[in-house]
Amino acid sequence: MIGSDEEMSSFSSNHFTLEKISENVYAAIAKEGSGSVANAGFVQLGNAVLVFDTFNTQQASEDLKHVAEAVTNLPVKWVVNSHWHGDHIRGNQTFKGSTIISSENTFTTMQENHPSRIKKQRDDLQGLTDYIESLSKKQEGVNTNQITFLREIEKSLPTLELVLPNQTFKGELKFHGTNCHARLFTLGGGHSVCDAMMYIPEERVLFMGDLLFVDCHPTILEESNIYDWHAILIQVENLDIDTVIPGHGSVGTKDDLTKLIQYFEEILVIAKQDRELDELVIPHAYKAWTSSEFFLKNIKVLREFER
Numbered sequence: 248m249i250g251s252d253e254e255m256s257s258f259s260s261n262h263f264t265l266e267k268i269s270e271n272v273y274a275a276i277a278k279e280g281s282g283s284v285a286n287a288g289f290v291q292l293g294n295a296v297l298v299f300d301t302f303n304t305q306q307a308s309e310d311l312k313h314v315a316e317a318v319t320n321l322p323v324k325w326v327v328n329s330h331w332h333g334d335h336i337r338g339n340q341t342f343k344g345s346t347i348i349s350s351e352n353t354f355t356t357m358q359e360n361h362p363s364r365i366k367k368q369r370d371d372l373q374g375l376t377d378y379i380e381s382l383s384k385k386q387e388g389v390n391t392n393q394i395t396f397l398r399e400i401e402k403s404l405p406t407l408e409l410v411l412p413n414q415t416f417k418g419e420l421k422f423h424g425t426n427c428h429a430r431l432f433t434l435g436g437g438h439s440v441c442d443a444m445m446y447i448p449e450e451r452v453l454f455m456g457d458l459l460f461v462d463c464h465p466t467i468l469e470e471s472n473i474y475d476w477h478a479i480l481i482q483v484e485n486l487d488i489d490t491v492i493p494g495h496g497s498v499g500t501k502d503d504l505t506k507l508i509q510y511f512e513e514i515l516v517i518a519k520q521d522r523e524l525d526e527l528v529i530p531h532a533y534k535a536w537t538s539s540e541f542f543l544k545n546i547k548v549l550r551e552f553e554r
């Protein structure tokens with residue numbers, strides 16, 4: 248029999264690195280400039296596997312399905328979508344044979360937004376190809392990660408299919424496995440209109456989707472509500488957890504949750520100051536965080552929100 252450690256050590260994907268977090272929990276951490284964009288992961292419940300989020304493309308989710316089944320020797324029975332954003336759901340088609348689950352709100356928002364969005368992208372596939380060409384020809388200031396990220400989208404579009412969840416929940420849903428159990432729950436929206444998390448209490452691990460960013464600036468969007476987001480993080484801080492798997496950035500601990508809570512508190516104060524954007528600097532504590540362009544973008548969104 249092929250051991251799971253062997254499968255893990257021989258596995259490699261262009262899209263993510265696989266990390267064993269605890270006895271039954273694995274995190275798939277996105278590689279920059281690939282077809283994943285966001286993080287995902289899976290839980291070996293004992294009798295079946297539960298996958299959390301499906302990346303930005305089917306190329307990335309195919310690798311995820313392959314490794315989840317190879318490492319556990321079990322089929323993927325359930326797939327969860329944490330929220331409606333493309334980088335967490337566009338790989339769903341790989342898991343057509345599984346039960347795909349999201350909250351009611353996430354389902355409705357996916358159904359409303361993705362068909363036209365995907366159609367528009369597919370109709371302008373040539374435009375994307377031309378744009379990638381023009382980026383590749385540039386001599387300076389080109390981010391190669393941006394090019395490879397766009398190439399993965401270009402590759403996915405011809406066969407991309409929107410696969411919606413076929414089961415929804417409100418509040419929470421529990422999965423009882425023979426190894427451990429998982430609690431899928433939502434406390435409403437913060438980052439998006441509705442964000443779900445998955446807690447594995449026996450192993451003190453929490454998958455947080457985009458409610459958590461580790462060592463990178465979070466994306467506060469027009470649909471985000473920073474006050475609700477902050478309140479959700481405060482509630483989550485009370486859970487018995489050692490490890491948190493964010494939607495973006497590396498695997499973290501409760502300290503990373505606390506850091507994001509502080510970031511929100513500081514950025515709200517800064518946003519309310521009567522100063523122009525070009526006078527603002529990133530506070531020292533977040534200087535090393537990646538996606539620094541989001542610092543000013545976040546402030547802009549907050550100022551609009553307050554208006």
Ligand SMILES: [Zn+2]
Pocket residue numbers: 330332438439457
């Ligand atoms: Zn998101």
